[in-house]
Amino acid sequence: MIFKVFPKKKLSLLYELLAVNTMVGPTLKGKDRNGKSLYDFDVLYTFDDLALDYTATIHSAKRFVLPYHEKLSSFDINKTDWKKHVDINVYKPLVFFGMHPCDINALNKLDMVLAGNVYPNPYYIGKRKNIFIVGLDCSPEPQCFCHSMGTDSALHGFDMFLTDLGDKYFVEVLSATAFDFLSQIKSKEPSKKDHQHYKQVNALKNKNFATNVETNDLTKILDLEFDAKAWDQWGDKCLSCGTCSNVCPTCYCYGVEENIDLDLKNANKIRSLHSCNLLDFAKVSGGHNFRPEKSTRLKYRYYHKHRGFVEAFEESLCVGCGRCGQACLADITPPEVIASVRGKE
Amino acid sequence: MKNKLDFIDIMHGSDGHHRKEDPNSFEYSYQAEITNVYSLTKTEKLYQIQIADPKLRTKFTFKPGQFVMLELPGIGEAPFSISSSPVRHGDIELCIRGAGNFTNFLSRVQRGTKVGLSGPFGTHFPVEKMHGQDLLLIAGGLGIAPLRSPLLSVLENRSRYGRVDIMYGAKNPDELLFTYQHEEWRRFDINLDITVDQADKQWQGRTGLITEILKERIQESTDLANNTFAIVCGPPIMFRFVCDMLTQAGLPMQKMFVSLERRMHCGRGKCCRCNIGSTYTCIDGPVFDYWSVMNLKEAI
Amino acid sequence: MDQQLSYLGVPLTRPKVAFFDFTSCEGCQLQILNNEATLLDFLNLVEIVNFREGMSEKSDNYDIAFIEGSISRPDEIKRLEAIRHNAKIVVALGSCACFGGVNQLKNRFNDLNWVKKEVYGDFPIETIEVHPLEKYVQVDLKIYGCPIKKEEVEKIVTNLVVGKSITSPEYPVCMECKANENICLFELGEPCLGPVTRAGCDAWCTNNRRGCWGCRGPADVANVRQLEEIMHKYGFSNETMLDRLECFGGFASLTKEIKKTKKPAAKRKK
Amino acid sequence: MKLSCDVNVKHLTRVEGHGNIQIKIQDGRVKQANWEVVETPRFFEAMLVGKHWENAPYICGRICGICSIGHTLASIRAVENAFNIIPSTQTAKLRLLLKHMETLQSHILHLYFLAAPDFLGTGSVLPLAKSNPEEVQRALRLKLLANDACDIIGGRRLHPTRTVVGGFTMLPEKKQLDQIRRRLNACVPDLLAAAELFKTFTIPDFSRETEFVSLKADENYPFIGGSLISTDGVIKKEADYRQMTNEYCKKGFTSKLSKLSRKSFAVGALARLNNNFAFLHPTAQNISTELGLTPVNHNPYMCNVAQLVECVHIVFDSLSLIEDLLNSPWQEERQPVKAIKGKGVGAVEVPRGILYHYYEFDGKGKIVAADCVIPTSQNHANIHHDIQALAKQYAESGTKDQNIELLAEMLVRAYDPCISCSVH
Ligand SMILES: Cc1cc2nc3c(=O)[nH]c(=O)nc-3n(C[C@H](O)[C@H](O)[C@H](O)COP(=O)(O)OP(=O)(O)OC[C@H]3O[C@@H](n4cnc5c(N)ncnc54)[C@H](O)[C@@H]3O)c2cc1C
Ligand code: SF4
Ligand code: SF4
Numbered sequence A: 001m002i003f004k005v006f007p008k009k010k011l012s013l014l015y016e017l018l019a020v021n022t023m024v025g026p027t028l029k030g031k032d033r034n035g036k037s038l039y040d041f042d043v044l045y046t047f048d049d050l051a052l053d054y055t056a057t058i059h060s061a062k063r064f065v066l067p068y069h070e071k072l073s074s075f076d077i078n079k080t081d082w083k084k085h086v087d088i089n090v091y092k093p094l095v096f097f098g099m100h101p102c103d104i105n106a107l108n109k110l111d112m113v114l115a116g117n118v119y120p121n122p123y124y125i126g127k128r129k130n131i132f133i134v135g136l137d138c139s140p141e142p143q144c145f146c147h148s149m150g151t152d153s154a155l156h157g158f159d160m161f162l163t164d165l166g167d168k169y170f171v172e173v174l175s176a177t178a179f180d181f182l183s184q185i186k187s188k189e190p191s192k193k194d195h196q197h198y199k200q201v202n203a204l205k206n207k208n209f210a211t212n213v214e215t216n217d218l219t220k221i222l223d224l225e226f227d228a229k230a231w232d233q234w235g236d237k238c239l240s241c242g243t244c245s246n247v248c249p250t251c252y253c254y255g256v257e258e259n260i261d262l263d264l265k266n267a268n269k270i271r272s273l274h275s276c277n278l279l280d281f282a283k284v285s286g287g288h289n290f291r292p293e294k295s296t297r298l299k300y301r302y303y304h305k306h307r308g309f310v311e312a313f314e315e316s317l318c319v320g321c322g323r324c325g326q327a328c329l330a331d332i333t334p335p336e337v338i339a340s341v342r343g344k345e
Numbered sequence B: 001m002k003n004k005l006d007f008i009d010i011m012h013g014s015d016g017h018h019r020k021e022d023p024n025s026f027e028y029s030y031q032a033e034i035t036n037v038y039s040l041t042k043t044e045k046l047y048q049i050q051i052a053d054p055k056l057r058t059k060f061t062f063k064p065g066q067f068v069m070l071e072l073p074g075i076g077e078a079p080f081s082i083s084s085s086p087v088r089h090g091d092i093e094l095c096i097r098g099a100g101n102f103t104n105f106l107s108r109v110q111r112g113t114k115v116g117l118s119g120p121f122g123t124h125f126p127v128e129k130m131h132g133q134d135l136l137l138i139a140g141g142l143g144i145a146p147l148r149s150p151l152l153s154v155l156e157n158r159s160r161y162g163r164v165d166i167m168y169g170a171k172n173p174d175e176l177l178f179t180y181q182h183e184e185w186r187r188f189d190i191n192l193d194i195t196v197d198q199a200d201k202q203w204q205g206r207t208g209l210i211t212e213i214l215k216e217r218i219q220e221s222t223d224l225a226n227n228t229f230a231i232v233c234g235p236p237i238m239f240r241f242v243c244d245m246l247t248q249a250g251l252p253m254q255k256m257f258v259s260l261e262r263r264m265h266c267g268r269g270k271c272c273r274c275n276i277g278s279t280y281t282c283i284d285g286p287v288f289d290y291w292s293v294m295n296l297k298e299a300i
Numbered sequence C: 001m002d003q004q005l006s007y008l009g010v011p012l013t014r015p016k017v018a019f020f021d022f023t024s025c026e027g028c029q030l031q032i033l034n035n036e037a038t039l040l041d042f043l044n045l046v047e048i049v050n051f052r053e054g055m056s057e058k059s060d061n062y063d064i065a066f067i068e069g070s071i072s073r074p075d076e077i078k079r080l081e082a083i084r085h086n087a088k089i090v091v092a093l094g095s096c097a098c099f100g101g102v103n104q105l106k107n108r109f110n111d112l113n114w115v116k117k118e119v120y121g122d123f124p125i126e127t128i129e130v131h132p133l134e135k136y137v138q139v140d141l142k143i144y145g146c147p148i149k150k151e152e153v154e155k156i157v158t159n160l161v162v163g164k165s166i167t168s169p170e171y172p173v174c175m176e177c178k179a180n181e182n183i184c185l186f187e188l189g190e191p192c193l194g195p196v197t198r199a200g201c202d203a204w205c206t207n208n209r210r211g212c213w214g215c216r217g218p219a220d221v222a223n224v225r226q227l228e229e230i231m232h233k234y235g236f237s238n239e240t241m242l243d244r245l246e247c248f249g250g251f252a253s254l255t256k257e258i259k260k261t262k263k264p265a266a267k268r269k270k
Numbered sequence D: 001m002k003l004s005c006d007v008n009v010k011h012l013t014r015v016e017g018h019g020n021i022q023i024k025i026q027d028g029r030v031k032q033a034n035w036e037v038v039e040t041p042r043f044f045e046a047m048l049v050g051k052h053w054e055n056a057p058y059i060c061g062r063i064c065g066i067c068s069i070g071h072t073l074a075s076i077r078a079v080e081n082a083f084n085i086i087p088s089t090q091t092a093k094l095r096l097l098l099k100h101m102e103t104l105q106s107h108i109l110h111l112y113f114l115a116a117p118d119f120l121g122t123g124s125v126l127p128l129a130k131s132n133p134e135e136v137q138r139a140l141r142l143k144l145l146a147n148d149a150c151d152i153i154g155g156r157r158l159h160p161t162r163t164v165v166g167g168f169t170m171l172p173e174k175k176q177l178d179q180i181r182r183r184l185n186a187c188v189p190d191l192l193a194a195a196e197l198f199k200t201f202t203i204p205d206f207s208r209e210t211e212f213v214s215l216k217a218d219e220n221y222p223f224i225g226g227s228l229i230s231t232d233g234v235i236k237k238e239a240d241y242r243q244m245t246n247e248y249c250k251k252g253f254t255s256k257l258s259k260l261s262r263k264s265f266a267v268g269a270l271a272r273l274n275n276n277f278a279f280l281h282p283t284a285q286n287i288s289t290e291l292g293l294t295p296v297n298h299n300p301y302m303c304n305v306a307q308l309v310e311c312v313h314i315v316f317d318s319l320s321l322i323e324d325l326l327n328s329p330w331q332e333e334r335q336p337v338k339a340i341k342g343k344g345v346g347a348v349e350v351p352r353g354i355l356y357h358y359y360e361f362d363g364k365g366k367i368v369a370a371d372c373v374i375p376t377s378q379n380h381a382n383i384h385h386d387i388q389a390l391a392k393q394y395a396e397s398g399t400k401d402q403n404i405e406l407l408a409e410m411l412v413r414a415y416d417p418c419i420s421c422s423v424h
């Protein structure tokens, strides 16, 4: 890997160079009722819109590669004949400025399913290939458990990655394009001292994780505890509202809806992200529901993330960003759920 | 402007991630046509569907037990097991029950209507692996739809198998599917048993549960454990009963095959709706051996 | 306009459609007229034979009756029964028809005489307890909302004509709210019924930073017990929650339970 | 030939709500001429008792589907007046703009969909859609523009979501306002064309001396708050609205009725115009004069024309409001609310006339008493007396009974009555 450093004040220059493209990044959305800042990813118009000191964003970055609703195709209908038009809805590249490791890792996980070799999804790939990602280091929030999930640092899936060393940024460069941009702002080779500093920053970060999830043998424990009482207790609280999946950077389940225009001459097909916690997730025609109880649906979410995905890809589908737990009005958080299923309240 | 990032057009550019010409690529499909429709019962119809392009038609091959996704614009897209013999390639038959939006509208369309077809998807019944062995082909209700493909395949290659028993049960005679073919299946070298739960006045055949026929068959058998394979298609409670009986009679669970059904929107392992526990029905299934089913959480 | 309708070669019939209104603000009917952009296509798809708010011609020969409003006077029951008799499909249009709507708020006093006196003094006026259509006749389809969403009506009508089934989302508003990337109102210090209310409005209110008042009634899973905990956690009183839960009548059976432990609505002596 | 006829219109069409017309004439003598209101009462004023203040605008907006924005704003104003909250100028401007857009869409709906078919001799707008699609497209375009603007400012065209006591939950984006401005500019020719269409209509020749009540203009053609005025010279403060409305009940009406200096009075576009003509935008004034409408006009059918004139005024006034809003930075959208014991009145000119909301609160912000006086309920008595005069005029001059039925229906429609709203 190539490493570079550049003084902090050059960041805006880097931004301006990139800003001939559409820019997306963390921005301040307002204050909550206690005066705490609320951040989310959105399109940026100026460098000042960028909130680089952001903590967690409410929503993840997934909508830029996997929109909540997306038109998959449209149809022209002419009696018994018809024509289908497929449009993957991506027309220009996007620069994502300031993505934390968990979100980068989330995209890497999505790649496994959506860009993997069984029926790759062009809607996703088209967008994913056209995102230039500037990663950014972070400091752990109380809800973060990425350290436990092994996603607290990103090894790939970005173009460059910035670590804040006080007066300068330490940059990991992964793509030639990123290299070209950095040469335009005249970045330098890092010195020995920079290396040292970089390692210190990371070591400090590692010490600051307050929440942990024990993942040892989790796949097996989930099987052993398939009938655990804990599931019912969490199920009782669950609102079956799907908030957890919507804010989750890796939840990708969806449903498809076909619509016919009022003039009966055109139709379209819309994919909308769904959630396994919603009542109709496993309902089939005729009305049979394979998971009618809140608890079995909730359990399935954990099964898919922490067992099924591990089985298929040798890593979990959870990046430990803590968003679902933060957003869940019923206070259902993965660390607590997993601990209780393990039998440690 | 040098800093403008290059747009990577995955659909048309050199970076051809997506093979547009492959109709099974995500969201693409074969153009196909409904060439014939036969009413089988009040609720089930048999559709003959032919891929329009003759070249693609011959290229389309499948194995018994696999399924296709069928699409009508604005109406829906849904998975169906192929019901015809694999030798017929891209000129397939689907036996479909009117159950919801897509299937009910389908039952109203005329011959000649264009449909979108993609597939074949999923796992299949390993009919080659069964060569030289006795076969039990058991279907309940609509289960005959997925079973008909291996059944026809076995009939066409009859000499490769040992004894073949077909057992098929329905609630009542009106619900029996493919009645016009029953005589064809009832050959000197095939034991065909058809039973209904409830007979009507005309019914001459057997009455009772399929498990009763199976009981008789098991009693005749000498070495279930070593010389027999079973394919069991039907609703979960039916195949569970049947498979448990066979297990008790000594047939190893991994020599019984069933086809599972879950909600599906893509057939390509993306929508995540068909997962059982955490296994995809569309890619890892729909055909599973019974041993795997027993080891899948919440499979039945 | 009069040529035979068909879709994918399947011939379709243009249903004869009638609109009726009972006790209501007539806003739901207005939403139909609010279909400026698509009104003409809509009129091609169905044959409107009765629409008092919009046209003078009327006929009792209709297939689908869209009925707005709740029932609050004996003569309305008779009129409703006659409509049910004529129509093949009865569609309850909007919260009033589905649940009683805001009109049912007067029921909470359990004292019609007091209610009458409060507004009309001693002038004689006829009224009964407010009920949704379902209380008196069979309702085949419900279109929820106060007001209804025109997009939803258009979709329902298209589906009816084509023969697709009509279903409302089973999940709560939060699902749509979060997909619209809204900041949760609880975080902003506002109460919201999104967690228990049936979606389908695309989080109309919360998109506008107004808490949901539950006009579409309960979702198929409405965990009201958990909602109570949430309200308490964020410092909202039971009263604030009840104001919302009882506003449109959709949660009537659930509010009754919650209220059992609390005191009844305050009345003023006249 | 002296007229004998029997007109019995049950549930008049193309109006909002349920009302009946009965006219019986024998040999040129009017036996009976009645306007009846049979709408089912909903008891909003009782419903509110015991409810917390924040319920008032939310519930009261639901009195009416057509002017829900007006009701919400009147209700908010009443609460704000009770709690001594003065809205910021930004809020006031946005509210007025929102109000304007509601009036525009309601007037267009009435003019084209409810009233025009009568002048064209059809039963609904549908034949017009076939014969003159451009006319209908023009109306739809205007309505869509107004409705879209309501969505942008109020969150929703019907039962608005963003309007709350203290201000707005959320402000529109400036670029959205700018779009509305562009569309408003583009719609001016549409309105002028509508005026041309109305010039071709024959307005029935009928008039009756009437007292007209509306808000009184100070600097601008009035829509929200201010004092109350009548053409008979009565002037009252907003808080003394009861002296202006004098509500009473009468057999044959489930709605309440009003009177002031005479046995009835009228509110609405014609009343506003009669009282405040000088404050209309010059273009609107010109069109009004061209269409033969100058104050004080006593022909109730002219209410249609007055609505059209108001549409013109509203478009120009909205343009200048948007100009102001775009030229100043957004301020805080919402003021904090502190409930106190007290009473408040909110008077707002909605499309059909002046609307009052009144609430009385206890110290905890709970509603102790509520009163809403709806424009159409103020008009009912006047409609009734107009019908009587109309019957008399035609009974003597002689006309066919279908004619008189149509004229009576047109008369009621000219008031653009919102009957369900009047029986709230
Ligand atoms: C592998 C497989 C093979 C099948 N083979 C056959 C067959 O040979 N003959 C037959 O009649 N039926 C078969 N089915 C069931 C058939 O797919 C459903 O009846 C059909 O999806 C109902 O669609 P609908 O639009 O009519 O119903 P709706 O209830 O309107 O369903 C809407 C959507 O939900 C999904 N869905 C609903 N029910 C099912 C279901 N049972 N399975 C999968 N998805 C569902 C589909 O995506 C469907 O488009 C099979 C199902 C699977 C999974
Ligand atoms: S776990 Fe929480 S966020 Fe997820 S569905 Fe249940 S209540 Fe909603
Ligand atoms: S604002 Fe309401 S609907 Fe939206 S997430 Fe929060 S509780 Fe749910």
Ligand code: SF4
Pocket (backbone or CB within 6 Å): C145, C146, C173, C197, C198, C201, C202, C203, C204, C205, C206, C211, C212, C213, C214, C215, C216, C217
């Ligand atoms: S958010 Fe709630 S109150 Fe608003 S429209 Fe939707 S269901 Fe009704």
